[in-house]
Amino acid sequence: MQSQDVKLMEREQRLRDVISKLPKAKLVARRDVTDDLMVIELQPEMKFSFKSGQYCTLGLDSIERAYSIASAPHEPNLEIFVELVPPPDGALTPLMWQLKVGDSMSIRPRAKGIFTMDEGYHHHLMVATVTGIAPFVSTLRNYIRLGNQGHKFYVIQGASYHDEFTYREELEDMARSYPDTIVYVPTVSRPREEKNAVWEGVTGRANALIEEYVDKFGLSPTGTLVYACGHPGMIEDVRAKLEPLGFNVKEERYWKQ
Numbered sequence: 001m002q003s004q005d006v007k008l009m010e011r012e013q014r015l016r017d018v019i020s021k022l023p024k025a026k027l028v029a030r031r032d033v034t035d036d037l038m039v040i041e042l043q044p045e046m047k048f049s050f051k052s053g054q055y056c057t058l059g060l061d062s063i064e065r066a067y068s069i070a071s072a073p074h075e076p077n078l079e080i081f082v083e084l085v086p087p088p089d090g091a092l093t094p095l096m097w098q099l100k101v102g103d104s105m106s107i108r109p110r111a112k113g114i115f116t117m118d119e120g121y122h123h124h125l126m127v128a129t130v131t132g133i134a135p136f137v138s139t140l141r142n143y144i145r146l147g148n149q150g151h152k153f154y155v156i157q158g159a160s161y162h163d164e165f166t167y168r169e170e171l172e173d174m175a176r177s178y179p180d181t182i183v184y185v186p187t188v189s190r191p192r193e194e195k196n197a198v199w200e201g202v203t204g205r206a207n208a209l210i211e212e213y214v215d216k217f218g219l220s221p222t223g224t225l226v227y228a229c230g231h232p233g234m235i236e237d238v239r240a241k242l243e244p245l246g247f248n249v250k251e252e253r254y255w256k257q
């Protein structure tokens with residue numbers, strides 16, 4: 001065996017040891033949304049506090065990754081919306097896809113991240129690709145639960161296919177119940193594909209539509225904070241389009257390009 005392979009194996013073993021000593025979170029529910037999207041609910045064995053918009057660090061075997069939390073802080077379980085990255089690119093998600101109710105993952109004891117709502121702004125323009133909706137779902141659930149008022153949220157979510165809008169019903173319900181507070185715009189980027197034949201909503205990539213919707217919503221840089229979450233290409237484009245207009249953009253990149 002090459003010395004490089006030995007070093008790699010030793011490193012993996014060290015990680016495995018560290019991860020095995022971390023607290024556990026039990027999988028108490030699993031909903032497969034499509035072949036490569038699922039929502040899981042985890043019950044950490046210890047008290048786990050977080051703010052809406054933050055992420056937790058989950059692990060299996062010798063691998064750990066960050067996951068935005070879709071549930072709100074008052075909810076009993078941690079809800080995570082995950083996309084499968086098949087091997088060889090994906091490492092943790094193929095293992096997560098084998099999990100069933102009753103299995104456990106490791107969880108780092110503290111939530112992290114600063115992708116939280118800045119209440120100093122009146123308007124909140126939230127742009128997501130697929131699973132990037134998670135921190136916004138948490139923020140909106142929390143806002144409604146607390147009975148807060150005085151802010152307005154505009155959520156634009158892009159996906160290739162209409163069946164990837166996992167929280168569509170919930171967000172549309174919120175928008176119907178609180179029309180002065182929440183606007184939700186799901187948009188599919190591949191409208192001509194057979195799978196999207198039933199789609200009658202907005203089409204185009206979220207980032208390609210952003211200037212049009214900023215105009216439509218009548219948003220100006222003073223009083224508006226933009227949040228972009230998910231695909232790094234979307235985030236860069238949103239920044240490139242809105243920062244020159246004077247908008248502040250907060251981001252959560254799910255991977256590096």
Ligand SMILES: Cc1cc2nc3c(=O)[nH]c(=O)nc-3n(C[C@H](O)[C@H](O)[C@H](O)COP(=O)(O)OP(=O)(O)OC[C@H]3O[C@@H](n4cnc5c(N)ncnc54)[C@H](O)[C@@H]3O)c2cc1C
Pocket residue numbers: 055063065066067068069080081082083084085089090091092093094113131132134252253254255256
């Ligand atoms: C702060 C933060 C929050 C995150 N929240 C979520 C979340 O709520 N849900 C979620 O599914 N993922 C989330 N991610 C990504 C997550 O940490 C993992 O990277 C992802 O689940 C893939 O893990 P993996 O080990 O299978 O693949 P990795 O070893 O992490 O490799 C992934 C590689 O596949 C590519 N890729 C294609 N699609 C994706 C994708 N959707 N995510 C990551 N990489 C992709 C990229 O090129 C990347 O380099 C988050 C990442 C960060 C940094």
